[in-house]
Amino acid sequence: MSTITSVAILTNTQSGKHKGEITAQWLNSKLSLLGIQNTIFTNDWPSNETLHTFTDCFIIGGDGTINFFINRYPDCKIPLILFNGGTGNDFAWKLYGGLSNEALFETIFERTPQYIDAGKVNERLYINCLGIGFDGEIVASMKTIRIIGGHFGYMLAVIYKILFFKESYLKIQTEFKNIEGYFLLALFVNSSRAGGGFFIAPTAQINDGYLDMVLANKMPIWKRLWYLPIIKKGKHLHYPFITHQLGKEFTIESDKPLPIQLDGELFYANKLQISNLNKQFLFRI
Numbered sequence: 001m002s003t004i005t006s007v008a009i010l011t012n013t014q015s016g017k018h019k020g021e022i023t024a025q026w027l028n029s030k031l032s033l034l035g036i037q038n039t040i041f042t043n044d045w046p047s048n049e050t051l052h053t054f055t056d057c058f059i060i061g062g063d064g065t066i067n068f069f070i071n072r073y074p075d076c077k078i079p080l081i082l083f084n085g086g087t088g089n090d091f092a093w094k095l096y097g098g099l100s101n102e103a104l105f106e107t108i109f110e111r112t113p114q115y116i117d118a119g120k121v122n123e124r125l126y127i128n129c130l131g132i133g134f135d136g137e138i139v140a141s142m143k144t145i146r147i148i149g150g151h152f153g154y155m156l157a158v159i160y161k162i163l164f165f166k167e168s169y170l171k172i173q174t175e176f177k178n179i180e181g182y183f184l185l186a187l188f189v190n191s192s193r194a195g196g197g198f199f200i201a202p203t204a205q206i207n208d209g210y211l212d213m214v215l216a217n218k219m220p221i222w223k224r225l226w227y228l229p230i231i232k233k234g235k236h237l238h239y240p241f242i243t244h245q246l247g248k249e250f251t252i253e254s255d256k257p258l259p260i261q262l263d264g265e266l267f268y269a270n271k272l273q274i275s276n277l278n279k280q281f282l283f284r285i
Helices: 015-033 063-072 090-096 101-110 134-140 142-148 150-164 221-232
Strands: 006-011 037-042 056-060 080-083 113-121 124-126 129-133 168-173 178-189 211-217 242-247 249-262 265-284
Touching: 006 015, 015 037, 015 056, 015 101, 056 063, 063 090, 063 124, 063 265, 080 090, 080 101, 080 265, 113 178, 124 265, 129 134, 129 168, 134 150, 134 178, 134 249, 134 265, 150 221, 211 265
Parallel strands: 006 037, 006 056, 056 080
Antiparallel strands: 113 124, 113 265, 129 178, 129 249, 168 178, 168 249, 178 211, 211 242, 249 265
16 A cells, blocks of 8 residues: 555756646646645745645655755755656656656655655755866856756756856865865756756765765866767766765865755855765655
8 A cells, every 4th residue: 555645746847837827727627636635835945844744745846846855954854756857857867767757656656665865055955966166157147947847957067168168276175185276067956967967976876874975176178078079978987087086075166156956946155064964765666
């Protein structure tokens, strides 16, 4: 017998050009036909106490939506399922591969709740990817990504920044060594994919108790253009200009505030305390 007996369906009007609202109504119909009590929450999400009166929570959206969820409910302990509904769905891909929402629903009653890790930077949580500098400036170009849409918009923003981005000097302290220099990429990731299909850390695991640090040294424009397709495919970790290291704690300092992307959300900081939060959230996988 399934343990899914009551479901909170969470979505928002900003995610995926209103696709989330349509998906929420579809889930409501599917669950109701099975006799499973459910409630849709659009934008006005429930209190933590109300959320925990449900046995499960279905979240509809992309990486930004799940980031909003984990920061609103950092101590959530009921099983979660993430349905595609945003511009970027990299974390949903990590959980369920390329399954459509329809195919995912058909398998949810067979999926076992499992704990996965999250990341923490200063006082904020993230679950997929943190990127400093170049990655942050890509997200700062979000209007282009939103208007054009998805991966194509992201690629245009990437190409523009490849041509004009200037690396910043970073001081990075890990558990094993200190690193300083100018870096094109500085990412601290829980999962393996970001940016709608870039395999930044192809070997990353979401339940190993570690974050993957991926650094790319400063390089000229022609090298950026040459290696972009290689990085997209996740074939870059063996190159000498790449540093890949697992860790639980990192400290990053810069002499000026830099744009930081956190699961596709943007903020600025010049000092970051980053850590892995082992077994923080429960997902049906």
